Amino acid sequence: MPKMFKKKDAEEKALKPRRGKFVSRLRGMKDILPDEYKYWNLVIKKATELSKAYGFRRIDTPTLEALELYERSSGRGSDIVAKEMFSFVDKNGDKIALRPEATPGIVRAYIEHGMFNLPQPVKLLWLGPVFRHDKPQAGRFRQFSQYNLENIGEASPVADAELIAIAYYFFRELQLDVMTxxxxxxxxxxxxxYLVKLEDFYKERGRRSKLCNDCKKRLAKNPLRLLDCKEKQCQELAGDAPQIVDSLCEDCRNHFIKVLEYLDELDIPYNLNPTLVRGLDYYNRTVFEIWPAFAESQAGKPADAEAAGKVEPPRQNALGGGGRYDGLVEYMGGRETPACGFGIGIERVILKIKEKNIPLRDEEKGDVFLAQLGDQAKRKIMKLFEELRKAGLNVRQAFSKDSLKSQLEAANKMGVKYTLILGQKEVMDGTILIRDMESGIQEIVDYKKIMGELEKRLDNGK
Ligand SMILES: [Zn+2]
Ligand SMILES: [Zn+2]
Structure with a gap:
């Protein structure tokens, strides 16, 4: 190769920025790409509308809170706090955590903003991401989003039933079959x-040796958690364990019966599940989880109450859950306040919607596409685009493209009904072409009358 070429190559290389090292996203984290957003919009719209109808008002809390907030509320012994929290010491030496769940932050806000002075109950809707340093697995991420409702200040079992009903309607209206x-x-x-009875049960005749290692440790600290261990051998034992409903005091029993009566009245199917305890310290009385219904996988038949009680595979696939937490507000420094709430995992809901292939309206589709040929037409049509958009029309464009062919291709992809075409000739004549994208028929119309012409056509199409 001649010497001068070599030198030129080297010069060009020096001018070009070097390709940098690629840094990928963190393990267990997920991007939400544009194609997926139609699912998010659907789920968030449903959650927002439904909650609003039942009197819940939206609240947001910071992503970062004091670590102590979660240690106090969720409990130091809970999996969330002990194993799964993203926590760190910041530049001031303060211990900080990325929120692993929504409820503690919402309760903190309730106390901090004096919401106990408002008419009770205070009903709050919360949507946002939470963070757990869990083992990443299918459908589980270290950052995931939740739809939470909290009803703070209501002791009546109506509140528990209302939450369970809303959760049920939420899934049914998204065409997902679930069993509460x-x-x-x-x-x-x-x-x-009850805990005394439970400990006695597990200590009897070598049952302890059959437990998994985690449960052996839990037996001393938090025996209730033995009931919802995911290990098979522990689940078998839990099936024979004494049931907590048999040990309820009169007030707790009456409360529970009332909740079930309301659900019966509303025709909301549920499965009484004696091993359901939820993993957080703050729950009392009613606890519930929403599981995908078993019958759902059988040719999409609606779930009948009996078949749907059985689910596969069990509780790690819960779509959401919640319960009553009457002691939490006071425990976190507020007044004695009854409360209950739920959280639903949005990613898991979206996964279910995708599995069922529910057809969704593509929100990116427009009604009218604006195409141009030539510089003068381009400038004129950019202004027209803005006028049509402001008038409320669903308009689309690809102004960076010059050829009519590629613009019509883009228009087809966006599923529009009509394309307006403005060329040099039309600019001179004060006209514009309307092309019906289905028939391909083009009509010349007066440029000044374009708005009326479009409205007439779009109205007819409805
Ligand atoms: Zn176990
Ligand atoms: Zn009781």
């Missing part, structure tokens, strides 16, 4: 007696 699992874990008083 429900249990009562009583109050501090009646649970004390």
């Amino acid at each position: 699992q429900i249990n009562s874990i009583g109050c501090a008083n009646c649970r004390k007696d």
Whole structure:
């Protein structure tokens, strides 16, 4: 190769920026790409509309909170706090955590902003991401989003039933078949007696040796958690364990019966699940989870109450859950306040919607596309685009393209009904072409009358 070429190559190389090292996203984290957003919009719209109808008002809380907030509320022994929290010390030496769940932050806000002075209950809707340093697996991410409702200040079982009903309607209206699992874990008083019975049960005749290692440790600290262990051998034992509903005090039993009566009245199917306890310290009385219904996988038949009680595979696939937390507000420094709430995992809901292939309206589709040929036409049509958009028309464009062919291709992709075409000739004549994208028929119309012509055609098409 001649010397001078070599030198030129080297010069060009020096001018070109070097390709940098690629940094990928963090493990267990997920991007939401534009094609997926139609699912998010659907789910968030449903959650927002439904919650609004039941009197819930939206609240947001910061992503970062003091680590202590979660240690106090969720409980140091809970999996969330002990194993799964993203926490760190910031530049001031303060211990900080990325929120692993929504409820503690919402309760903190309730106390901090004096919401106990408002008419009670305070009903709050919350949508946002939470963070858990969990083992990443299918459908589970380290950052995921939740739809939460919290009803703070209402002791009546109506509040519990209302939450369960809303969760049920949410899934039904998204065409997902679910079965609500429900249990009562009583109050501090009646649970004390039950825990003694439970410990006695597990200590009997070598049952302890059959437990998984985690449960052996839990037996001393938090025996209730043995009931919802995911290990098979522990689940078998839990099936024979004494049931907490048999140990409820009178108040707790009456509360639970009332909740079930309301659900019966509303025709909301549920499965009484004696091993459901939820993994957080703050729950009392009603606890519930929403599981995908078993019958759903059988040729899309609607779930009948019996078949749907059985689900596969079990609780790690819960789509959401919640319960009553009457002690939490006071425990976190507020007044004595009854409360209940739920959280639903948005990614899991979206996964289910995708599995069912529910057809969704493509929100990116427009009604009218504006095409141009030549510089003068381009400038004129950019102005027209803005006028049509402001008038409320669903307009689309590809102004960076010059050829009519590629613009019509783009228009087809966007599914528009009509394309307006403005060329040099039309600019001179004060006209514009309207092309019906289905028939391909083009009409010349007066440029000044374009708005009326479009409205007439779009109205007819409805
Ligand atoms: Zn009780
Ligand atoms: Zn276990």
